[in-house]
Each structure stands twice: as C-alpha cells, then as structure tokens.
Amino acid sequence: MTRTVSDDTPLVGANSPFFRIIKEGLDGLVDGEDYYDLLAEDVVFEYVITVPGYPRRVEGRQGIVGVYSDYGDYVKLHSTDNLRVHRDPETSVVVLEYEVHGTSARTGRPYDNRFVSVVTIKDRRVTHWRDYLDPLAVFDAQGWPQGGRS
DSSP states (O other): OOOOEEEESSSSTTTTTHHHHHHHHHHTTOOOSSGGGGGGEEEEEEEEEEETOOOOOSSSHHHHHHHHHTTTTTTEEEEEEEEEEETTTTTTTEEEEEEEEEEEEETOOOOEEEEEEEEEETTEEEEEEEEOOOOHHHHHTTTTTTTTOO
16 A cells, blocks of 8 residues: 655644554554544553654653644654555554655754554554654754754
C-alpha cells in the first residue's frame, strides 16, 4: 500500500497529514475518530532513534498528548507519503514505514524525514509504539550544529 496525504495542517491536531497517514496505515485494526483516540489509555511509546531533548519513553495517552502539543512550534508539516504497511495478524503488530515533509518553524529550512513505527494493537487500540527516525533530518532542518551539514 502506498499513499500520499497532503495539506498545510500543522502536525498537531487530528487532521494533520501525519495523523491521517498513521490512521490509514492502521485502517480496520483500530477504532477512533482522531489519532489520540487510537491509543489505549496506558499506551507506551519508545523513541529508539531520536534527537537530544526528546523523551526516550512516554507512558499513557495524556503523556503523548503532552509530547506532541507544541510540535507545531518546531515543524510545519505539509505532507506525508510513501506509506508501507507490514502486518502480522498473529502477533497483532503492524510496521509502518512513511515519510514526512515540511519546514522548520524556527529556521524555515526544509524538513524531510523517514520513519519506521512498530505498533502493537490489542482490543482495537494501540498499546505499544516503537519509533525510529532519521535524526540528521531534524538536525539539518533546525540548523544543528550551527550551520548544519554542507
């Protein structure tokens, strides 16, 4: 499955390209009207490959709401694409591969990143999420270190 979702909705909010591509990747497996509804109250997120200052582990739906609440202050997401979905019905695990595209709200630089999310589902809710991203894409967009890569 490959799809493209595009608009100028910020990353925060149920109708952003990020949240819509995730819902699409989990279609038919979870219930909920927005991204946060897809998550179990006691969901656990692990950010395996991440950036400095970002949490390595977050527990609970409200914790995830808190992590993403100011995301729009850093990234203005314009589109997501290249969704690949790998499902294992026996273990209730779904692996999502996808790309996000936008600009840094702080520098105006392009932000293009690739993700792999390993998602465990139980009782039609996400109970565990393990995330991998390209930290260099974040560094480049934010201008870290000073001036970014050449």
